[in-house]
Amino acid sequence: MDWHSHAQRLADRVTHPGSRWRAAIAGTPRHQFVPAWWAWNGGRWEVRHGPADEEAWLKAAYADRTLVTRIGTLHADHAGVGDKPAGLPTSSSTLPGLVLQMYRHARIGDKDTVLDVGTGSGYGTAVLCRLLGDDRVTSIDVDAYLTAAAADRLSEAGHKPRVVTSDATAPLPGAFDRIVAMVSVRPIPASWLEALAPGGRLATTITNTSLIVTAVKTADGGAVGQVERDWAMFMRARRGTDYPPGLAELLDVARTADGEHVAMTRFPVLDIEEDAWELRSMLEVAVPGIQHEYHENTNTRTAIMVHPDGSWARAVQAEHTRPVVHQTGPCRLWDEFDAIRDYWLQNGSLPLYGAAVRVDPDGVIHLRRGRWQATIG
Incomplete structure (x- = not known):
């Protein structure tokens, strides 16, 4: 399968010619990480199996869009034609442009060690490996199937980062210069602050909001930063196989x-x-x-x-x-x-975007802009 030209066109779309991320996007076979996905069609989810239609597979995989891979507890890898999953999306392969958006907000240096929170399909982890090398990348996800499948597909693509099954709010497997999340949290998990190296930087979104928070660790174990003048929304971090029942x-x-x-x-x-x-x-x-x-x-x-x-x-x-x-x-x-x-x-506007951020060591977030202030705990 000739996927390289498709990956190059994706790189042309989501990076500028001088971007150091361009080669990483152009050299990562996204289709290998999403052999099956869920497509919304006619008011319901339908499974798509890539090998059944290679042209459609390449078109979907190298578009700058999110591919939902899990609904409720049913992963597309395990679904048959006619299956009708129930619940909310619980995993995906995030659109590549948004992956890069979060990596840029994290300000990842060439020698930084990075924790990728929310392995998902493993595609974002592969992009990090292409740029930094496998030994500088660790990826975690709460779902054992996701981490196992991602590790296998990363290996097929020639990468051997550390991939760990772990609750994102639990103690983390090591210390890191950068923590970047493809899931949303509220508040910042205290374990992230503990795992950040002195002067380390985190980039995440806040649950049920479009707020991107970036912050640098301070000597007291907290962090200071800002709400970026940008927006993104991710699935919220979960602790089990599915989200708790709604209302x-x-x-x-x-x-x-x-x-x-x-x-x-x-x-x-x-x-x-x-x-x-x-x-x-x-x-x-x-x-x-x-x-x-x-x-x-x-x-x-x-x-x-x-x-x-x-x-x-x-x-x-x-x-x-x-x-x-x-x-x-x-x-x-x-x-x-x-x-x-x-x-x-x-x-004339709301005070959220551009607000100053102070994060306590326990993860509570304090926002301030002018006379407006709020706490996210």
Whole structure:
């Protein structure tokens, strides 16, 4: 199979001509790391097996897009045609452009030792090996099948980094100059700070937000840095074979029940997860743990929020009328959202991106920008 020309075109797309990452992308056979994946088609997930259609395999593998490899507990490697997996995506091969984006934020030097958090398919690990050499790269993932499959595929590609099955929040296997994560966390695991070498740098995203946090270890065992003026979203780190159950029962209630508080709001209904990353991130900082649902038809938009404390909100907007909001529980979720939109309109922007970051040794994150401040714990 002639994959080299495909990899070169991918490198041309995601790197500039002088980039030191260009040869690493051009020389890494991404298709070998994703022999099977899940494709969303007609409202459901369908498995794709690369060897069954080599042209489609190369097209998918060398596109700058994420390939989902695991839904719930079912990996595409083990799926048959007609299988219908349930749950959320739990592993993927991240789009190469985003992989490089995170590596650049980590400011990886040629002699740095790197911990790659979230092995996934192993593709990102292979890119690191191409640049740094195998002995400078360690990769971890909580899933034993993922690490075993990635190690085998890395070996086939000529690489022998250290690949370890480990919970990302547990003690880490060594000390590192750089820690870069392809999963999101909240807060920063204390084990990362313990494993960073003096002056070492981490780059990660915060769970359920688009915030990229970079920070350099300080003498007190914490770290200081910033929220980058950039954005990315990753699957959240998990500790077991799947994510814990969501709030399905509360969602059922929120879809139809009358709220304890019913009022009209002046702001339109939004699909906050897809169309308003900055607003969603600010809301997650203020009220962590909200689960969202959105529906739209020809005449009506409906947004629902539910929270583990039992709070829920439903906003319904018919055409261009003012939305009607139902809310119940100890926290008025839609009021919190509208307060953020008020801040946005009054100040012209939200303070998240570019905020200064201070991380305590236990991983609690403190954000500050001007007079605004917040804590992520």
